[in-house]
Amino acid sequence: MADSIEHYFKPITHTFLDKDWKEGFTVYYKSTDGSQVHYLVFAQYLPEDYSRLEKIMKETDRQEFFIHENDLIRYYRQCVLVRLREQIQAKNPKPLETIGLIYPIVRRIMGDYLEYDTSPRMLRALDELPDFLCPVFKHGNIPFPALAGLTLKDGSIETHCANVGLYALYYGRILDVTESELRDLFLGGLFSDLGKKDFPPGLESKSKLEQVDWSLIRKHPSSAKKMLNDMKCYSENILRMVVEHHENFDGSGYPFGLEGDKISLYGRIARILDVFDAMTCERPFRPPVKTIEALTQIKDSMEGHFDPRLLTALFKSFTTS
Ligand SMILES: [Fe+2]
Structure with missing residues (x-):
């Protein structure tokens, strides 16, 4: 089938x-x-x-x-992205405005993959988007609250994917990574939750999860990695970011229970951003948490889950940017 x-x-x-x-x-x-x-x-x-x-x-x-x-x-490549390039060349928008032009396109392509029975090849329509986004983050000064203010909070999977991809670009900038590493951070963040395409409707809004639900949830990082690996066009950094985005720094995460630096830098960044975006997006059982409140909770009440050095770098960036 x-x-x-x-x-x-x-x-x-x-x-x-x-x-x-x-x-x-x-x-x-x-x-x-x-x-x-x-x-x-x-x-x-x-x-x-x-x-x-x-x-x-x-x-x-x-x-x-x-x-x-x-x-x-072809539509995305020959029409949507061509129009985007023309808009950027004609208007020379500010960094945040440029991101504002690209963000809906990212969500739309991700939505086409996640919502319809399209094959993983659909993701290749995203190939050129890092070429637009990486220079904006590499050379532009984008404050995190402004970036978090630009993203939607509707709780859909495509929004979550697009948000984590954008926040990962911010992290790449504060860690001063290369443009190629920025590309990997964006795509790895964007693809982390692709495995949720296999979730039955309503799974994540269930008030009580059964054993069978947990077993499906715990598989989603590995199933996305396998699918991307089969495509043979994504780097090891991207694959590790995807498969490790639920690994906790103290070893209590899944699917492997990796600990500390055994988790790649990409996986440790994804862990923070996955939780941050989940908290700040709407859920059927609670309203979204405000940016600063979510970051405070991550720092104070979820100790052990995250790399403390990465959290320090994030908080330090708020005072220096
Ligand atoms: Fe996930």
């Missing part, structure tokens, strides 16, 4: 049509023949057909339309 062609289509409506996408794409519809599902060509979209196709898609209200994953990846 996982390799079935039906897994590579995302449903769209007329609102997906983009006048700026000069290369265009194929619009499909679904046809069911017994237990067999087929995706058939409905129309070829080009910008000159925008009005005609938009009208047809609006009027055909009982028909579901789809885009193939290959076209969706």
